[in-house]
Amino acid sequence: MSARIPRALPKAFYKRHTALVAKELLGKILWLKDRSGITAGRIVETEAYRGDDPASHSSKQHQSGGTPRASIMFGEPGVAYVYFIYGMYEMLNFVTEPKGEAGAVLVRALEPVEGEALMARRRKHGLTQRSRIELARGPGKLCRALGVRMKHNGAQLRGPEIFVTDDGFVPASISVSPRVGIRAGTETLHRFFITDNPFVSRSPQNREARR
DNA sequence: GAATCGATGATCT
DNA sequence: GATCATCGATTCA
Numbered sequence: 001m002s003a004r005i006p007r008a009l010p011k012a013f014y015k016r017h018t019a020l021v022a023k024e025l026l027g028k029i030l031w032l033k034d035r036s037g038i039t040a041g042r043i044v045e046t047e048a049y050r051g052d053d054p055a056s057h058s059s060k061q062h063q064s065g066g067t068p069r070a071s072i073m074f075g076e077p078g079v080a081y082v083y084f085i086y087g088m089y090e091m092l093n094f095v096t097e098p099k100g101e102a103g104a105v106l107v108r109a110l111e112p113v114e115g116e117a118l119m120a121r122r123r124k125h126g127l128t129q130r131s132r133i134e135l136a137r138g139p140g141k142l143c144r145a146l147g148v149r150m151k152h153n154g155a156q157l158r159g160p161e162i163f164v165t166d167d168g169f170v171p172a173s174i175s176v177s178p179r180v181g182i183r184a185g186t187e188t189l190h191r192f193f194i195t196d197n198p199f200v201s202r203s204p205q206n207r208e209a210r211r
Numbered sequence: 212g213a214a215t216c217g218a219t220g221a222t223c224t
Numbered sequence: 225g226a227t228c229a230t231c232g233a234t235t236c237a
Contacts, residue, residue, distance in 0.1 A: 047229070049229075055229075056229090057222095057229085060223080067222075067223070068222085068223095069221085069222065069223085083221085083222090083229090084220075084221060084222090085220090085221080085222095085228055085229070085230070086218080086219070086220080086221095086228060086230050086231080087218070087219025087220035087221075087228095088218070088219060088220080088230070088231075089230050089231075091229060091230085093229085106229055108229085138230070138231075139229070139230075140230045140231060141230090141231075179229070180229070180230095181228085181229050181230070182228095182229060183227095183228090
């Protein structure tokens with residue numbers, strides 16, 4: 001079980017409009033490497049948060065570069081933005097847009113492709129076919145499964161701990177919907193997911209318009 | 212399958 | 225002091 005991690009996507013991939021990056025991340029593979037081992041999953045669901053969008057952490061003090069927590073969203077693209085929420089869960093985002101423009105993509109769900117046993121141990125699950133779907137189906141779950149912690153805040157997405165790679169997979173169809181769990185900005189269709197993919201997190205809005 | 216609710220702590224006002 | 229880009233247990237069906 002010694003996975004060889006391929007070359008990661010370049011910084012330029014992230015230095016673009018956040019919604020475009022969120023959409024193009026679908027099908028890419030996210031790797032986490034730590035002392036426990038290597039885990040990886042194919043990204044099947046993302047959300048875009050950008051600029052002064054009221055749903056985005058970057059909307060507050062937007063003119064002056066954001067609150068302390070969100071200031072990383074105004075910085076260099078291609079790094080991880082990790083934050084802690086509900087007293088229990090980490091959330092993993094990728095910083096987007098050129099430096100000075102605020103943006104980040106929330107990674108919401110993965111299809112496990114490497115290190116499933118380790119993921120199951122971290123999630124305290126067995127490895128039935130059923131639970132395999134549940135391993136990383138949701139932003140809190142995937143951070144648990146991969147071992148994403150606050151210490152990864154600011155980490156590069158080209159290693160040595162976090163990698164995002166492209167194996168050539170192209171989703172057959174992509175769907176969009178409102179974002180999940182927010183109060184403001186609910187009209188914006190900035191949630192992207194691979195159509196009919198069973199690893200996409202459960203939500204009442206799974207039957208939204210395709211494109 | 213769907214609805215409800217408590218856990219638990221950092222962040223912001 | 226209120227809010228929160230969530231989850232799992234519980235209940236009802």
